[in-house]
Amino acid sequence: xxxxxxxxxxxxxxxxxxxxxxxxxxxxxxxxxxxxxxxxxxxxxxxxxxxxxxxxxxxxxxxxxxxxxxxxxxxxxxxxxxxxxxxxxxxxxxxxxxxxxxxxxxxxxxxxxxxxxxxxxxxxxxxxxxxxxxxxxxxxxxxxxxxxxxxxxxxxxxxxxxxxxxxxxxxxxxxxxxxxxxxxxxxxxxxxxxxxxxxxxxxxxxxxxxxxxxxxxxxxxxxxxxxxxxxxxxxxxxxxxxxxxxxxxxxxxxxxxxxxxxxxxxxxxxxxxxxxxxxxxxxxxxxxxxxxxxxxxxxxxxxxxxxxxxxxxxxxxxxxxxxxxxxxxxxxxxxxxxxxxxxxxxxxxxxxxxxxxxxxxxxxxxxxxxxxxxxxxxxxxxxxxxxxxxxxxxxxxxxxxxxxxxxxxxxxxxxxxxxxxxxxxxxxxxxxxxxxxxxxx
Numbered sequence: 001x002x003x004x005x006x007x008x009x010x011x012x013x014x015x016x017x018x019x020x021x022x023x024x025x026x027x028x029x030x031x032x033x034x035x036x037x038x039x040x041x042x043x044x045x046x047x048x049x050x051x052x053x054x055x056x057x058x059x060x061x062x063x064x065x066x067x068x069x070x071x072x073x074x075x076x077x078x079x080x081x082x083x084x085x086x087x088x089x090x091x092x093x094x095x096x097x098x099x100x101x102x103x104x105x106x107x108x109x110x111x112x113x114x115x116x117x118x119x120x121x122x123x124x125x126x127x128x129x130x131x132x133x134x135x136x137x138x139x140x141x142x143x144x145x146x147x148x149x150x151x152x153x154x155x156x157x158x159x160x161x162x163x164x165x166x167x168x169x170x171x172x173x174x175x176x177x178x179x180x181x182x183x184x185x186x187x188x189x190x191x192x193x194x195x196x197x198x199x200x201x202x203x204x205x206x207x208x209x210x211x212x213x214x215x216x217x218x219x220x221x222x223x224x225x226x227x228x229x230x231x232x233x234x235x236x237x238x239x240x241x242x243x244x245x246x247x248x249x250x251x252x253x254x255x256x257x258x259x260x261x262x263x264x265x266x267x268x269x270x271x272x273x274x275x276x277x278x279x280x281x282x283x284x285x286x287x288x289x290x291x292x293x294x295x296x297x298x299x300x301x302x303x304x305x306x307x308x309x310x311x312x313x314x315x316x317x318x319x320x321x322x323x324x325x326x327x328x329x330x331x332x333x334x335x336x337x338x339x340x341x342x343x344x345x346x347x348x349x350x351x352x353x354x355x356x357x358x359x360x361x362x363x364x365x366x367x368x369x370x371x372x373x374x375x376x377x378x379x380x381x382x383x384x385x386x387x388x389x390x391x392x393x394x395x396x397x398x399x400x401x402x403x404x405x406x407x408x409x410x411x412x413x414x415x416x417x418x419x420x421x422x423x424x425x426x427x428x429x430x431x432x433x434x435x436x437x438x439x440x441x
Contacts, residue, residue: 262346
């Protein structure tokens, strides 16, 4: 009996020993923007980070699982602040929206989430999707039933009037009262933020009602910034974060819009004004069009049945013919100027990709965005990584648990062979992904 009791105690105790991990030897870019830590040691106990230090200075607990990160860059799990799990690169939205909604919850959205996780994205914000399916996939991930990043879901877009055939994931508003009711319905369902689009086609009272009701329910409001009046109205109403580098092919943002942005960023009591420019899909289109070999990778097949894979592939058989991108060659030269206007005005920009749009797969989009910022726009790599780690967690109000590799936070950590501060494109093939202390890649 005593022997059996001793065995039982050992079995009970074993998970406590097995759950301790030590990442040893890599160069740690912790997300705060400071000088990287050479020969780093990160102690993970269960789901969270227990200690961070250097080899020879931080003791590794006896019995810990040692994970060598020698020769690697180690950094917080990436955030993508603008994804669409319900789409996956298909170039014909009309066909997709009519054909696949029944498969969103069980097939397509889980596949998109899994692909993001394998790309080193451990947290993501989904901006526009059907309510029931969005929350079901988020909650299934949180319960550990399916693999994916920690998801923050907006549910349906809020706009003046849904486009034909999109009523499942676009909700129109008719008047201030209806605007408040729609937002309250989303809040009561448990969404994490509110997505507002085409606000220049709504009354100002409706826009203000959306923002006010969201804030009453402790939800941030994320708004499109495709047109000048969308930005003006969003700023007047108190929108928290803008999406896209818009204004079509105009060379820069108008002077009055920039003055409004500067006025807003000067108000420290309101906190930062956030912006997710989502440039890579536009910036890289011509390259992908002329070098379509990257479309042939099977990485984006993960989790999708062959019938859907073939349908997606067929949709961009002629990349040069896609209506979605015909204006892009004129828009592309304006992107760097507009992003720099925002930076110079004091906006906090964050990494987001619009992942899932035509020819843009969840397995590829996030590192492509970082690559454009660093190698095309000349952004500092540390600044860029902070925009994909610290600032998104701060914006979502979870920076006490996510966004940096530091004590007490969830162990969301990635590692890649080589120096990402010199070669940011190394992130296209992340070697180690740890989410909530579990090594998932």
